[in-house]
Amino acid sequence: MKRLLILVFALFMGSTAIAVDSATEAAMAADPVAEKRLQGLSEELRCLVCQNQTIADSNAELAQDLRREIRSMIKDGKSDSQIIDFMVVRYGDFVLYRPPVKGITLLLWGGPVALLIFGLLALRSYLKRRALRVAEQDRPLTADETRRADALLKEIDQ
Amino acid sequence: MNRYYWIVGAFAGLVALLAVGLNLNPRDVPSPLVGKPAPAFTLNQLAEPEKTLSPKDMQGKVWLLNVWASWCVSCRQEHPVLVEFSKTAGVPLVGLNYKEVRGDGEFDMGKMPAAEEKKLAFQRASQWLGQHGNPYTLTVMDLDGRVGIDYGVYGVPETYVIDKAGVIRMKHTGPISPDVLGQKIMPLLAELNK
Numbered sequence: 001m002k003r004l005l006i007l008v009f010a011l012f013m014g015s016t017a018i019a020v021d022s023a024t025e026a027a028m029a030a031d032p033v034a035e036k037r038l039q040g041l042s043e044e045l046r047c048l049v050c051q052n053q054t055i056a057d058s059n060a061e062l063a064q065d066l067r068r069e070i071r072s073m074i075k076d077g078k079s080d081s082q083i084i085d086f087m088v089v090r091y092g093d094f095v096l097y098r099p100p101v102k103g104i105t106l107l108l109w110g111g112p113v114a115l116l117i118f119g120l121l122a123l124r125s126y127l128k129r130r131a132l133r134v135a136e137q138d139r140p141l142t143a144d145e146t147r148r149a150d151a152l153l154k155e156i157d158q
Numbered sequence: 159m160n161r162y163y164w165i166v167g168a169f170a171g172l173v174a175l176l177a178v179g180l181n182l183n184p185r186d187v188p189s190p191l192v193g194k195p196a197p198a199f200t201l202n203q204l205a206e207p208e209k210t211l212s213p214k215d216m217q218g219k220v221w222l223l224n225v226w227a228s229w230c231v232s233c234r235q236e237h238p239v240l241v242e243f244s245k246t247a248g249v250p251l252v253g254l255n256y257k258e259v260r261g262d263g264e265f266d267m268g269k270m271p272a273a274e275e276k277k278l279a280f281q282r283a284s285q286w287l288g289q290h291g292n293p294y295t296l297t298v299m300d301l302d303g304r305v306g307i308d309y310g311v312y313g314v315p316e317t318y319v320i321d322k323a324g325v326i327r328m329k330h331t332g333p334i335s336p337d338v339l340g341q342k343i344m345p346l347l348a349e350l351n352k
Contacts, residue, residue: 048312090310
């Protein structure tokens with residue numbers, strides 16, 4: 001049963017992969033340079049329907065439409081930044097997989113760095129305190145303690 | 159014991175952050191078009207296909223633009239709300255039918271001639287409005303979804319409130335509930351119509 005499921009799954013995956021390829025292959029053959037640019041651009045852009053996929057990965061209707069739109073803009077001789085702007089004007093910064101650094105994205109960009117610095121500082125202060133504690137305890141035994149240790153050892157030996 | 163306070167505090171902070179963050183709707187992407195002039199288009203009207211409509215024809219009026227399609231399931235959910243609204247609205251509600259045929263996914267567009275797509279789209283849209291009621295002052299047909307792209311449409315239904323100067327004042331993504339209508343859209347319409 002399990003094997004059958006895997007087979008069905010593999011067949012399904014295979015068929016969708018082929019479907020995507022035949023569509024892009026034709027365009028690819030016609031103009032490999034433009035298609036390469038399309039690929040690069042669509043990897044930078046988020047598909048708003050399935051939000052965690054790029055336009056390049058997604059096979060959603062909207063992603064197909066936007067790829068077609070990019071293709072025609074490339075044909076019209078638009079630059080990469082003009083094409084990206086076209087998308088941002090319509091869908092906002094959210095369409096960019098690499099959001100721009102500005103006021104409201106400061107936490108997004110700076111957050112991980114700030115957390116790392118905070119963590120390193122916390123680690124340093126912890127290690128310092130620990131070293132102090134260890135140094136404090138790392139001293140020869142007093143006469144009394146030696147006597148007690150000897151007594152314990154003797155007890156074990158017996 | 160005191161040194162554990164900040165751990166508890168940090169944990170509480172994290173919980174608060176997640177409580178807010180996870181309750182936000184990830185589909186509610188702020189539209190950059192709010193505050194900008196409504197993108198121009200010229201599209202054929204559904205009822206009178208020889209006539210067209212452009213946003214500039216609506217200049218001087220506060221109006222609503224509602225993106226819909228007969229294949230859109232959530233549109234069915236908001237439709238009764240729109241029908242009810244249109245009875246007393248006093249503002250034009252323009253329907254933008256979005257990719258009526260090619261959005262359906264049932265048809266092989268590679269094999270369908272443009273004329274046939276157009277005929278089918280008009281037929282399906284009229285039939286759907288006949289069946290479910292027509293709240294729209296008029297509907298325009300965006301067969302290939304190009305106007306949809308200009309309006310940043312990514313999930314039908316979507317609704318835009320456009321003011322007298324032709325500026326988009328609000329965008330709502332997803333079906334309009336009576337709450338959204340009563341608490342957000344109606345007050346805005348009243349304010350814009352002042």
